[in-house]
Amino acid sequence: MFLYVERLLHTCRVTHVAFAVFEPATLNEALGLLTNEGDASAALAGGTDLLLRIRRGARKYRSVVNIKFVPGLTGLTWDAQRGLTLGALTTFRTIEQNEHVRRHYLALVEAARVVAGVQLRNLATIGGNIGNASPSADSVPPLVALGATIEIASATGTRVVPIEACISGPGRTVLIPGEIFTTISVPAPATHSGNAFSRFSPRSAMDIGIASVAASVTLDADGRCADCRIALGAVSPTPLRGTAAENALRGERITPAIADAVGELAAAATTPISDIRGSAPYRRAIVRTLATRVVQQAAARAATAGAR
Amino acid sequence: MTRQYVLTVNGKTSTVTTEPHQSLLDTLREMLGLTGSKKGCDEGECASCTVLLDGAPVNACLILVGDAVGKSIVTIEGVAGSEGPHPLQRAFVELGGVQCGYCTPGMIVSSCALLREQPDPTDEEIKFYLAGNVCRCTGYNKITAAVRSAAETMRAADVPAPARRTA
DSSP states (O other), rough: HHHHHHHHHHHHHHOOOOOEEEOOOSHHHHHHHHHHHHHHHHEESSTTTHHHHHHHHSSSSSSEEEOOOOTHHHHHHHETTTTEEEETTBBBHHHHOOOHHHHOOHHHHHHHTTOOOHHHHTTOOOOHHHHHTTOOOTTHHHHHHTOOOOEEEEETEEEEHHHHHHHEEEESSSOOTOEEEEEEOOOOOTTTEEEEEEEEEEESOOOOSSSSEEEEEEEEEEEEEEEEEEEESSSSSSOOOOOHHHHHHHHSBOOOHHHHHHHHHHHHHHOOOOTTTTTTHHHHHHHHHHHHHHHHHHHHHHHHHOOO | OEEEEEEEEEEEEEEEEEEETTTHHIIIIIIOTTTTTTSSSSOOOOOSTTTTTEEEEGGGGGBBGGGTTTTTEEEEGSSTTBBOOHHHHHHHTTTTSSSOSSSSSHHHHHHOOOOOOOSSHHHHHHHTTTTTTTOOSSSSSHHHHHHHHHHHHHHHHTTTOOOOOOO
């Protein structure tokens, strides 16, 4: 009851926690501001997580550096050799609707489509989703399964790290003050490869995943698994690959028996927490089922993909 | 420190003086008197504050006022034409898509965007598009029926969805 009243008071209050807003026009200006402001500032992308954290008082910032109007941070390009390049500010709605993503990276589409609702997906960005570093971030497992990398820029230069290496813990990334994510690169899919993502949450929209699995599978001419990557979401503090499951799948035909074994090995790799959304054993059981399904789905897509 | 912002809302240009951390929703409601957009949760969970920003439905509670400068903003107040309520508004009334009314502005503004993207949506497409709009009264069936009915009316009469209203 008290919580309810407090919430009502909060939502009726017009004024939110105050902070200054910088609106840099160039990347260099943004990086300079972030360097100068240090810990007292944060880069504002879609704002769907950051603004809430500020309003709830979870994080105190003197300022935000609004990077929405910085050129070069938006835009999605596809190239048959180089693959997909996503500006960090690419929204989930853009990703789910793009014809190239829909053709080559269904795992990303499947992840984008379960993020909140259409209104939020028009605001929320993929760079922000990674930077927020929630273990349940929906974009992370598909990007890990697809072998994506992210470019980090600072006033002194740029560096490129794999997605799985850019998150260091719940809510923590490897970014140091003065750095931002600029672009995400997803390699072009191999010939005869397919990918898939599946998430379980009690509600189909406006909910956070209890567990998720993404897989990318490449088949050889014999229909055996030539290569694969399996990523598990919301079951560990940092992005997790099901390495043992991948090793079990390589060289094998994708039979129900091997998919079942893959599910078991994937579940064994997890280190989930128990919380209000589900217990650790429950999350593990979900991963087992999802991994079994998702590798079969990715393999089925690979079988029909043909040469790219 | 306050700043001046020039906003184009429902085809009309207004200048407001406010703090840069203020949300577009608070600006619309408290400074421009456009209280049709509702403040249900103020955290992007309910979509009762949905407005169209350059045609795209977004949660006005999660946008800083400065992010709306130079863009076309359409609120529920801009949905009706000079000839009276929009077919979506009529359908919501006629088919009982409204109970307490709190979610209705967001439902209708979002539906405007849906019908512009997809003039003949299936029930599944309607449900997918409105999945972020929370209603605690109707059970959604009458809302879906209202959108379907308005879509038919609009296709028959060739009524455009007011996605990018200009002056």
